[in-house]
Amino acid sequence: MTGGEAVSNDDAGGESAPPVVLKLGGSLITEKNEPETLDEAALHAACDAVAGALAAGTADRLVVVHGGGSFGHHHASEHGVSTTDGTRDAEAAAAIHGAMKRLNAHVLERLREHGVPAVPVHPLSLAARAGGADGGLDLPLGSTATLLGEGFVPVLHGDGVATAGDGVTVVSGDELVVELASGLGARRVGVCSTVPGVLDVDGDVIPAIDDFGSVADALGASDATDVSGGMAAKVRELLALDAPAYVFGAEGLVPFLRGEGAGTRID
Numbered sequence: 121m122t123g124g125e126a127v128s129n130d131d132a133g134g135e136s137a138p139p140v141v142l143k144l145g146g147s148l149i150t151e152k153n154e155p156e157t158l159d160e161a162a163l164h165a166a167c168d169a170v171a172g173a174l175a176a177g178t179a180d181r182l183v184v185v186h187g188g189g190s191f192g193h194h195h196a197s198e199h200g201v202s203t204t205d206g207t208r209d210a211e212a213a214a215a216i217h218g219a220m221k222r223l224n225a226h227v228l229e230r231l232r233e234h235g236v237p238a239v240p241v242h243p244l245s246l247a248a249r250a251g252g253a254d255g256g257l258d259l260p261l262g263s264t265a266t267l268l269g270e271g272f273v274p275v276l277h278g279d280g281v282a283t284a285g286d287g288v289t290v291v292s293g294d295e296l297v298v299e300l301a302s303g304l305g306a307r308r309v310g311v312c313s314t315v316p317g318v319l320d321v322d323g324d325v326i327p328a329i330d331d332f333g334s335v336a337d338a339l340g341a342s343d344a345t346d347v348s349g350g351m352a353a354k355v356r357e358l359l360a361l362d363a364p365a366y367v368f369g370a371e372g373l374v375p376f377l378r379g380e381g382a383g384t385r386i387d
């Protein structure tokens with residue numbers, strides 16, 4: 121949250137223990153190179169891990185964010201829209217948002233089938249960028265905090281976002297994770313993707329990162345269609361957080377949700 125105060129959900133009638141923020145990467149839950157195709161097995165496993173952690177009480181206050189995968193990125197790329205290049209074409213904005221809502225509906229349905237009380241929060245309806253070189257993202261968090269306090273698992277997603285001077289740009293799930301974590305005072309942040317962590321130039325998992333410069337050479341974009349910057353953007357975003365963040369693959373999800381370390385720790 122750009123310069124804002126952390127939002128408390130004390131007034132929402134629920135417990136106010138700091139939440140866990142988890143991003144399910146689009147490359148994990150979709151077949152990123154097949155337009156609008158889910159990776160059903162990976163999504164099922166992720167929902168199972170979330171349901172297990174809620175049942176065990178190890179991540180009882182949880183906000184989930186998911187990325188675009190083969191839903192948002194294909195449409196954004198087709199229309200030339202990215203986190204920095206906007207559109208004033210309503211059809212383009214609707215195509216990107218529509219694809220993300222379709223993916224969000226699948227994720228919600230699967231989570232609820234696993235008994236997770238998941239409800240949607242759509243960033244296009246809430247957020248805005250001030251625009252310009254240093255224009256920050258404004259993501260009001262009242263609805264998410266209140267839903268959390270009422271015992272729901274809010275599920276946000278990368279989306280289009282109103283951008284002053286530029287129409288609609290893309291907001292990545294990684295940016296949302298940062299806003300949610302700082303605004304809600306998260307205790308831990310997890311970013312689950314298809315890689316077991318941030319990899320060094322030899323392909324080995326880097327155990328911990330506390331400085332972008334020391335790993336910049338190893339960080340690239342995504343190896344699939346991706347308008348939001350892949351791993352380099354992820355690490356930059358996560359370094360800005362107070363809470364410890366972990367980047368891991370599917371195998372790290374259960375340990376992360378148990379409160380253990382997984383993949384690469386970024387702080």
Ligand SMILES: Nc1ncnc2c1ncn2[C@@H]1O[C@H](COP(=O)(O)OP(=O)(O)OP(=O)(O)O)[C@@H](O)[C@H]1O
Pocket residue numbers: 144145146147148186187188189190193293312313314315317318319320338339340341342343344346348349350351352
């Ligand atoms: N040093 C690196 N370590 C690990 N992955 C890297 C590295 N450099 C580039 N990558 C790429 O970053 C990708 C992960 O970022 P990507 O944004 O595609 O994942 P995601 O968040 O799961 O997807 P989405 O953006 O759709 O939510 C990996 O699949 C890999 O291709």
Ligand SMILES: C=C(C)CCOP(=O)(O)O
Pocket residue numbers: 146186187188189192193196216220277278279280290291292293294347348
């Ligand atoms: C492409 C869109 C609309 C979402 C981008 O979110 P990300 O996959 O988290 O980078």
